[in-house]
Structure formats: C-alpha cells, structure tokens
Amino acid sequence: MKIFRTIKNLRNELAHFRRVGKTIGLVPTMGYFHGGHLSLMDVARKDSDVVVVSLFVNPTQFGPNEDLERYPRDFERDRQLAEERGVDIIFYPDVKEMYPEPFYTYVYTEKLSKVLCGASRPIHFRGVTTIVAKLFNIVQPDIAVFGQKDAQQAIIIKQMVKDLNFPIKIIVAPIIREKDGLAMSSRNKYLSFEEREQAVVINRALTEAYKKVQSGVKNAKDIEYLIRKIINEATLAKIEYIKIVDDSTLENVESIEAGTFAAVAVFFGKTRLIDNVILLKE
Incomplete structure (x- = not known):
C-alpha cells in the first residue's frame, strides 16, 4: 500500500x-x-x-x-x-x-x-x-x-x-451496525457509558417503524409519531428531527411509497447521531 x-x-x-x-x-x-x-x-x-x-x-x-x-x-x-x-x-x-x-x-x-x-x-x-x-x-x-x-x-x-x-x-x-443495533460512527466514541446505552433506542425506533410499514401502515404522520414516542423513552435523548421523506427529492411525504425513508437526528449530550431506514423498498 x-x-x-x-x-x-x-x-x-x-x-x-x-x-x-x-x-x-x-x-x-x-x-x-x-x-x-x-x-x-x-x-x-x-x-x-x-x-x-x-x-x-x-x-x-x-x-x-x-x-x-x-x-x-x-x-x-x-x-x-x-x-x-x-x-x-x-x-x-x-x-x-x-x-x-x-x-x-x-x-x-x-x-x-x-x-x-x-x-x-x-x-x-x-x-x-x-x-x-x-x-x-x-x-x-x-x-x-x-x-x-x-x-x-x-x-x-x-x-x-x-x-x-x-x-x-x-x-x-448498507449501514453497518454494532451488535446492539447502533449505527457505527466515528462520533460514537464521544458518548458516555449511559449515553451509549441509551443511544440504541434510535435503531429500535426505526426498526419498529419499518415493521409497522410492512404490516400495512402507510400514513407518514403515524410512523413519525411512533418513532418519536420510542426515542422519547430514552431520558437523555434530545430529538433534532424526525422526517419521512422521498429518497430522491428529500421532500416530506404524506403516504409511504417505494423508496420512502425515515431519517432522524438525535443528540445524546453534546453528541449528535444520525440514522435512517428505508421503510418501503423499491
């Protein structure tokens, strides 16, 4: 090399x-x-x-x-x-x-x-x-x-x-995750022990959202509410945004269609983490 x-x-x-x-x-x-x-x-x-x-x-x-x-x-x-x-x-x-x-x-x-x-x-x-x-x-x-x-x-x-x-x-x-689901990031090293433990809530929320869409729920507001509800269970989480958007225009959608993905940004202390999931694949 x-x-x-x-x-x-x-x-x-x-x-x-x-x-x-x-x-x-x-x-x-x-x-x-x-x-x-x-x-x-x-x-x-x-x-x-x-x-x-x-x-x-x-x-x-x-x-x-x-x-x-x-x-x-x-x-x-x-x-x-x-x-x-x-x-x-x-x-x-x-x-x-x-x-x-x-x-x-x-x-x-x-x-x-x-x-x-x-x-x-x-x-x-x-x-x-x-x-x-x-x-x-x-x-x-x-x-x-x-x-x-x-x-x-x-x-x-x-x-x-x-x-x-x-x-x-x-x-x-594809996203590569730790064993507990947290998306790998160079900034994960900033997290305290407690912040690191709670940060797995992001992937849990996105996973539940994906499952809900697969079960037939297509209303974007319902999925956004679900993600917000789960992330807010983590006492150290401070949500910057939760968006359900089109994968080419990044515009908010009302109904989930092929290519729609959920994107989130969440602070744990001073550390800003981002993650996403494609809710309905092409």
Whole structure:
C-alpha cells in the first residue's frame, strides 16, 4: 500500500494504472475508521482494480461551533486497518494541499442541502460537495463508494454527479451496525457509558417503524409519531428531527411509497447521531 500527501504525486501514480486499463475505486473518508468504513473499502475492492481511500478531515463542512478540533484522528491505526483490508493507496493531504490560499470556489447542490441535516448545519453540505468534487477531479475514479448511514449526503452526491456530468458510478453501501443495533460512527466514541446505552433506542425506533410499514401502515404522520414516542423513552435523548421523506427529492411525504425513508437526528449530550431506514423498498 502506498501513501500520497500531494495531488501531483497521486495523479502521476494513477495515470500509470489508467494507461494499462485498470479501474479505480474511491472511498472518501475523514478517517478514524470503523466497520462501516471498512465495509466501503470491501465494496470498492470487489468492484475495482485499484482502491484509493482518501483520509482528510475537511474543515469546510464543519460549522463554527462544531467538533472540527476534537474530531477523532489516528493515522497510524487507520493506515494499518486500510492495509489489512487490501487498500492500494491512501491519499492523506493536509489542509493547504486541498485548500491553497486564496480559495474562492465552492460547489453547492441547491434544495437538497437545505433540509434534514442542512437545516441546522447550513454550510455543511457545501463543504461536502466541494471536497468530494475536488476528490473526483483529483482521483478521477470509475466508481466511488458512500454509506447509507449518511443517506442525505449520498443523495446529494448522486445529484451532483448527474448535474456536473462526472463519469463516475456511485455505489451506496448498507449501514453497518454494532451488535446492539447502533449505527457505527466515528462520533460514537464521544458518548458516555449511559449515553451509549441509551443511544440504541434510535435503531429500535426505526426498526419498529419499518415493521409497522410492512404490516400495512402507510400514513407518514403515524410512523413519525411512533418513532418519536420510542426515542422519547430514552431520558437523555434530545430529538433534532424526525422526517419521512422521498429518497430522491428529500421532500416530506404524506403516504409511504417505494423508496420512502425515515431519517432522524438525535443528540445524546453534546453528541449528535444520525440514522435512517428505508421503510418501503423499491
């Protein structure tokens, strides 16, 4: 496995693989790998000849009072995990490499970026789409793999790829969960023991909602009420939002149809957790 810190050196390396007809897969990450990240690498390994994992804590997607400085970092641990997973290249740039001063250009997907997480984090998705567009231009992958846990992000990236004509196949891999159902996240390490115990209520609520829809309930308000009722049983939970939305427009729906999913954001202490479930599959 090779590690590159500069765009120039990475491009030179990848040019060789393209000349010999190799397909390139990209897994964009902010590091501090868990089972979810590793599953994305497995998908990329299966579907491409050369797997590139980017590892960059992107400052432009953090708001002024968010956790940029304390976001967990451990490069040596990540390097070892990626190598064990069969990754070929880690791209590990610093901020100056990705955002040379002066930097004036951003990519923003209208409408989709203003709802759900975007309502409380107004600059977040501008930062996400900008860094992902830059990575797409730098790596020029054939495929890129994202996780379903960040469903809104995946939908926005798909729209950006379509709108800007990136010749890239976007693969969205399933959510990977802990044994007790909590969606894996780098931020789970922030949780206290009691918060961690109570956080499993999120998956329990989403699972019950899924079962209710399978039993024939299609009214979105009824499903939202059920999710809210269950999450509120956890005394430490503070709900930011519960939304039942269309999987392409992210608009609220009244009746649950194929592709509709439930998305939630819940605080436990200062830790903000997100999760979702597709209520009715295509």
